[in-house]
Amino acid sequence: MNRRAGLSVLMTVLVAVVACDQPRGPGSSSRPSDTESSPSAPAVPVRDTVERVVASIRVGPGLRPYLTVFHDAEHGYAVLSDCPYRAATPGLRLPERRCRGALLATADGGRTWSPRVLPLAESGDWILTTGGPREVVLFAGRRFYQSVDAGMSFVESRERDGPIVLDGRGELGQVVPTNARVVCALPRVESCAGYQVLTLDRATGAVVRRSAPVELDGEAGIRPQAAALAGRLVLTMWEPGRRQPDRPPPRLQSVVTTDEGRTWTWMDPLEVGGRATLHGSLDGADAWVVPVLRPAVFPELRRLVGDRWLVVPATGHPTAPGRYWAAAVGGGRLAVAGPGGFGYASAEGGWSTDPRPPAGLDQVDLLADGALALTARSEPHRLLLGVGSADRRNWTEVVISPS
Secondary structure, eight states: OOHHHHHOOOOOOEEEEEEEOOOOOTTGGGSOOTTOOOTTSOOOOOOSSEEEEEEEEOOSTTOEEEEEEESSSSOEEEEEESSOOOOOOTTOOOOOOOEEEEEEEESSTTSSOEEEOOSOSEESOOEEEEEETTEEEEEETTEEEEESSTTSOOEEOOSTTOOTTSOTTSOOSSOOOOSEEEEEEEEOSSSEEEEEEEEEOTTTOOEEEEOOOEEOOOOTTOOOEEEEETTEEEEEEEOSSOOSTTSOOOOEEEEEESSTTSSOEEOOOBOOSSEEEEEEOTTSSOEEEEEEOSSOOOOOEEEEETTEEEEEOOBTOOOOOSOOEEEEEETTEEEEEETTEEEEEETTSBEEEOOOSOTTOOEEEEOTTSOEEEEOTTOTTEEEEEEEETTEEEEEEEEEEEO
16 A cells, blocks of 8 residues: 555635525524614624535545534634544444545634644554644544644643543534543542542633542543533433342433532432433533433433522423534523524523535534534534534535535
């Protein structure tokens, strides 16, 4: 195999920017108009169309987009490979395969892309996330690698579970770190008895505060999730020892501190019927719990009010079965994407559909600058970036087109 030929990324970038009308469709009246705004969001001009950016990139033979991750609306990274994408996690053992790869980076919202270095030229899978605009964490060949110069060079991480920039769910992938991380403060041989919350700078990913430890005995191998809110930190963790088939699903434990972890207050455990994810908005106003249900349907949403998790009905939400993804966008809004389309649940209990995002992009993630990314694992060559605040956003579709 000619590795150099396979990995060469001779860039010939031809960018076309056009405005593409998306069908308004039923429910378009529920999207905020140009003159309406949510109470806590500033008014911004909202386009009725989706801007489209196509980057035509000459790469090595057989290489196609494999995974695209943006840290914010400007900085992103794309892995190309001659193998199709498959879902993988660092702890998941998958059948061996040998795939060639290449790494690209953009600093202008996907309009131009530049070649970068992959620490392994061949691997079965590549998984990546970001810790800052220029910080990239890659998992390949069962090892973690970290770059602090936008992918120009990588060093192998010596931390067993990877660098602390990994998100609180212990995952790598499109989930991009926000402003709170969890690390083990009281390690055991095979688990952890206490955790510490790190509050991060949104722009750089640097640690700005460390909470005092909290003793929280959860399921082995599953890290807690954290949200940094205005004046308090929230930590959630699954109860241990309830995974047997004849026992009910584990409940979600929640603890809150208002004094940087010197004291913690326990809330009543939540029965959510399965796994759940914690979502904190970057403006520090909201925390939401979103169950991941099986069979997959639109989940029952909960929002933190005082020291209680209250159900938000999202009246009028989609009913199509399948997995739904969520992101807390501030202003009392939760963005939700899935097989039934894309829209926003409000703290008041309503639902508004945004018909502009094209069908098929059914995973939503919150980026470090508050932008949203809509993606689909089955279509790694494109994603949608939503820039704005709360539920008022303009959308740009970024398409990577190898030639």
